[in-house]
Amino acid sequence: MEQIRHLVTELPGPKARQLMERQQAAVAHGVSTLMPTFAVRAQDGIVEDVDGNRLIDLAAGIAVTSVGASAPKVVEAVQQQVSEFTHTCFMVTPYEGYVAVAEKLAEITPVAGPVRSALFNSGAEAVENAVKIARSFTGKQAVAAFDHAYHGRTSLTMSLTAKSMPYKHSFGPFAPEVYRVPGSYPFRDQLDGHQAAARAIEQLELHIGADNLAAVIMEPIQGEGGFIVPAPGFLKEIVQWCRENGVVFIADEVQTGFARTGRWFASEYEEVEPDIITTAKGIAGGMPLSAVTGRAEIMDAAHPGGLGGTYGGNPVACAAALGSMETIEERSLNQAALGIEKLVRTRLEAAQESDPRIGDIRGRGAMLAFELVDPETKSADAALTSAVATAARSAGVITLTCGSYGNVIRLLPPLTISDELLTEGLTVILEALADA
Structure with a gap:
């Protein structure tokens, strides 16, 4: 064209x-x-x-078609897979494509040690399952999100999302045990990373308590909230607090992942290692796919059969993801x-x-x-x-x-x-x- x-x-x-x-x-x-x-x-x-x-x-389908809307390797991979089969359900009759995507995610995700993944359909679905996994691993229920956050449109992810109109207005009641704390918005709050982190940690300890908190979730760059880049050091101190208090840190990289920010994941800029990373959007060149990737001991906490879904990790979408990630590297x-x-x-x-x-x-x-x-x-x-x-x-x-x-x-x-x-x-x- x-x-x-x-x-x-x-x-x-x-x-x-x-x-x-x-x-x-x-x-x-x-x-x-x-x-x-x-x-x-x-x-x-x-x-x-x-x-x-x-x-x-200048939109790429909201950061989805990062490799182009008709990238040759994605098109070729999709056409080949469609000619073979479109669906069996991985939980019923598994297939190599799902495993290959999980292996590739283990290779590129900035999480040390053994890494596991589970595949789903959308960013919101990935976030929901990340929270499920964190709760299963910790035995705790509360989840904390930040001001200006956006995590999706389902019941739980609407609860994690900060903005009322158009995402939450008239759609309540919302999920319980979800709390919000101030984050870092340097242009408006004029705080450095340490000051902003201290403010957030004070609220986490005062209003929730680490003993009740299963997970803290944050976008390394807050997307719908305004492309807010936290002040240097903010994210590092939040992650460190989570480590010290047995709280799972979930990096929502749905919009920031897969070369969008100039690295595979925006977390890499902050020199932090999340426990879990959620991804979607740019993962599969426009095909619906998402993933939850994290430390094996956390990811394996959910009992067999506790994760999944009919379409999660669809074989056509997996083929597209492999073609998309190959394109990112080759180009x-x-x-x-x-x-x-x-x-x-x-x-x-x-x-x-x-x-x-x-x-x-x-x-x-x-x-x-x-x-x-x-x-x-x-x-x-x-x-x-x-x-x-x-x-x-x-x-x-x-x-x-x-x-x-x-x-x-x-x-x-x-x-x-x-x-x-x-x-x-x-x-x-x-x-x-x-x-x-």
Whole structure:
């Protein structure tokens, strides 16, 4: 596919408008969509819609298609597996692909010693099972999450998620024995890592108690909360406290994993060793797959039959994961992510010098964001953020927002995007900001 942004109609075009009418009639209104169009093809940095418009992809399906939406090795692996069999259920008649994915995860996951994995379908499902495993291992029930956290949309993971609208509003009651403590948000709390960790640990000890706490769960970079990178040392002190108090530390790497930040996992930047890592999104090049990977003694605490599911570790998704991880290695996509970071930071920092509405620029690798604020008060400017994102989408750039205050524009391009497309996409967004 030609890697050029090209609009042949306004968005939405005539075919997209027809599909929107069908969507309104057939799809539950709680399933909302951002782009005013419908995709038919995608490759590297371009998504083509039903009207023939080619759009620059700065979302990668929310960090899923990191290796590209139609990476050759993923496509080949999927086609081969589909021709052999699509399903047997690993718990009934197992197959090599599941084992091979678990072996590869053991090789790349930053957990020392013997490592085990269990495979599931979604990030939320991985988080749910990680909590189950931690509770089984410790014999304790309480779980602590952090301010600005996002861990999923199921009952338990909604409880762990911090943001009410749209994720929790009207969907209660929520799961018991879930607690929230303050994390580290350097731009807003102005605390260093030690200060933020001391505040969090005080709350853990005061309101929960280590004797009751099965697990602490945290995203090494908080995604939906605003791409918040904790202050240096924060995560290390939290993990150390967990080690000293018999608490399982779960790193939720659903959005940060698989080369997204320039390393296999964002935990590696913090020089910490989680007990359990949850992954999904970028693991399988767009096929539904997730994993819980951790220290063998913890992972093996659940009794036989206690983990699993009909579709968990589906053979087609496992084949895609092996193709995706091979692509990451062969195409040096960790290095590609670092190249994306350098290009994006250079553009955003130059823009920030002349536009004080860009309050903060943060992230790692190809997981980057900028926070829009009132220049005088530094208060969140969600209206400006929405206007910029809407204008960029109308101009043919797939743009996402996030943040607890709705004022962060996040950039999650495929790691295979060209510098030219990335530069053009940034230009569209920054021009939209200038015009807003």
